[in-house]
Amino acid sequence: MKFLLDFLFRALQLFTEPYFLLFLAAVMIYLLRRKNIRKNLRTGITISVILITIFIGNGFLGKITSGYLQKEYINSAEMKVTGAQNPVIVVLGGGVVDIENTEKLHTMSYSRLVTAYQLYHEFRKNNQPCTILISGKGRGHISEAELFSENFKKMGVPAADIIKEDKSMNTYTNAKYSNEILKRMPPSNIYLVTSGFHMKRSVALFQTFGLKPVPQVSDFIDTEITLFPNSYNAAFTFVMLKEILGIGQVKLYNLLGINK
Structure with a gap:
C-alpha cells in the first residue's frame, strides 16, 4: 500500500512543477482541437490557464501558502x-x-x-x-x-x-x-x-x-503582490505548494500508521 501511495504523491508532485502544467495545458488544448470540440470550450481552457498563471505569478497564492507554512514560526527566532x-x-x-x-x-x-x-x-x-x-x-x-x-x-x-x-x-x-x-x-x-x-x-x-x-x-520566504506576474513569485509559490503537498502526505501516512 505504501508503494502505491508513494507513487500517487510522486504523480501529484508533478502538478507543482510549472513546466508540467504548461505541457498539460498544451496537450489538453491540442486534443480538444483534434476532437473538434467547440471553440468556446478551448478558449475557456486557455483563459483559465492564463488566469491561473497570473494568480501564481502575481503573488496572491504565494501569500496564502506562505502564511499557512510560516506564520506560527515568526517568533521562533527568539x-x-x-x-x-x-x-x-x-x-x-x-x-x-x-x-x-x-x-x-x-x-x-x-x-x-x-x-x-x-x-x-x-x-x-x-x-x-x-x-x-x-x-x-x-x-x-x-x-x-x-x-x-x-x-x-x-x-x-x-x-x-x-x-x-x-x-x-x-x-x-x-x-x-x-x-x-x-x-x-x-x-x-x-x-x-x-x-x-x-x-x-x-x-x-x-x-x-x-x-x-x-x-x-533560520529564514523565511514570501511573495510580493505585483501587477504583472514575475518568475520570483512563481518560483517560490511552486516551492511552497510542493511543501503543502508533502505535509498532506505526512498527515495521511500518520493516520494510516505507515510513516515509520
Whole structure:
C-alpha cells in the first residue's frame, strides 16, 4: 500500500512543477482541437490557464501558502536557552552547489548554519554544554553534514560538540536517522533548525518518531503582490505548494500508521 501511495504523491508532485502544467495545458488544448470540440470550450481552457498563471505569478497564492507554512514560526527566532536539559541542536541540510568542481553549501544552508551557531553560542555563553547534530547527505560527493561540520569548526565549534548524520536524502530520513542517534543519547531538549517554509513538515516528521523539537526558523520566504506576474513569485509559490503537498502526505501516512 505504501508503494502505491508513494507513487500517487510522486504523480501529484508533478502538478507543482510549472513546466508540467504548461505541457498539460498544451496537450489538453491540442486534443480538444483534434476532437473538434467547440471553440468556446478551448478558449475557456486557455483563459483559465492564463488566469491561473497570473494568480501564481502575481503573488496572491504565494501569500496564502506562505502564511499557512510560516506564520506560527515568526517568533521562533527568539532563542530561549534557559532551563534546557542537555540541549541538542538538530540542523537540517539545505543543499549543496557545485561551482567549478568545488562543492559549497547552498545559500539556504548558510542561513541554517548561522542560526544553529547563534543558538549554540547562546548555550555556551551560559556555560551550558551543547551538541550540534547535522543531518543530511545530499547529492554531492561531499555530504552536507561534512560541509556544515567544516564551517562550524571554522566558526570555533569544537569537533567534540558536532555529530554528523550523513545518510539522509530527504526530510523523512532526516527525522528517522536523527532519531536513531538521539535515542542513544541522554534525554535532551531538541532544537530544530531549518527554513520557515520547511519547518511545519519537518516538525511533523520528527513528531512521528516521538520527538518534540523546539522550532528555530533560520529564514523565511514570501511573495510580493505585483501587477504583472514575475518568475520570483512563481518560483517560490511552486516551492511552497510542493511543501503543502508533502505535509498532506505526512498527515495521511500518520493516520494510516505507515510513516515509520
